[in-house]
Amino acid sequence: MYNQEVNATEIDVLSLLKTLWSKKFLIIITALFGAGIAFVYSSFLVTPQFDSTTRIYVVSQNVEAGAGLTNQELQAGTYLVKDYKEIILSQDVLSRVKTELGLVEDISDKITVNIPVDTRIVSITVRDADPNVSARIANSLRTVAAQKIIEVTKVSDVTTLEEAVPAEQPSTPNTKRNIAIGMLAGTMLAVGFVLVVDILDDRVKRPQDIEEVMGLTLLGVVPDFKKLK
Incomplete structure (x- = not known):
């Protein structure tokens, strides 16, 4: 019983990782979007101090x-x-x-x-x-x-x-740090969105889902004839 739970957990983790990999372009685009917002904010919306x-x-x-x-x-x-x-x-x-x-x-x-x-x-x-x-x-x-x-x-x-002298470089904003924070925030937002959508999706996607959810023994699988053509 314990081994079955461990295997199910491993399958779930692998499934989530595969889902993240399949959405890698969305995650990358969101991370770049977050970095872009941080750059615009730091460069044009904040007065340097x-x-x-x-x-x-x-x-x-x-x-x-x-x-x-x-x-x-x-x-x-x-x-x-x-x-x-x-x-x-x-x-x-x-x-x-x-x-x-x-x-x-x-x-x-x-x-x-x-x-x-x-x-x-x-x-x-x-x-x-x-x-x-x-x-x-x-x-x-x-x-x-x-x-x-x-x-x-x-x-x-x-x-x-x-004595105090005029500074050559602004102390704030720290553009590089803000860009890194924006990219990290975008990545975390995209990953969280993808994982939540995948976890809340209760549709049957794999034959194993029937065994895990309904507790029934899988006797066979009907192939998708469209994919065989």
Whole structure:
């Protein structure tokens, strides 16, 4: 009994594979169609966005004086780094940047602040459709934020590690990745459609279907005379 179930399962799997193979052109066309949609979407429907990043390092008074730092001071510095992020994204700083650059639209959603673990390095990234604008905002934000950090936290200095420059290549959209995703989605959609249609099709296609569905012993098969001619 168990062997019969295993054989039936194997036959079903082979049947599904044969069905997929017979529909290979449909699957390929659907995959290419999905890739084409992804290409059109990435190339013509989405506005490219450019990232510009500037980095700063906050110098404490003890470091500037050449004194050693205690563990408590290091721990306090770690907590202060989190404060720097809030200062950079504060409305006061953003308003000054907008005024300095003559901007009207909100820029808070364009800014990302990253702080590597156990460092006092702060990375400020600005994303905009214009690479020159993103670089200008990032550099202006760095300058204004540095002044505000010194004013609020009383640190010795904020050093610029890296200035923002206009990006040559857009960060989004990733056309190659989107094409691959579109092709994969098209393939999965076509395969799923073919398998569902085949599984829901309860017509008798093979002599074995009578034995499996009705549990009857097959005594003989009447040949198709049209195929014999």
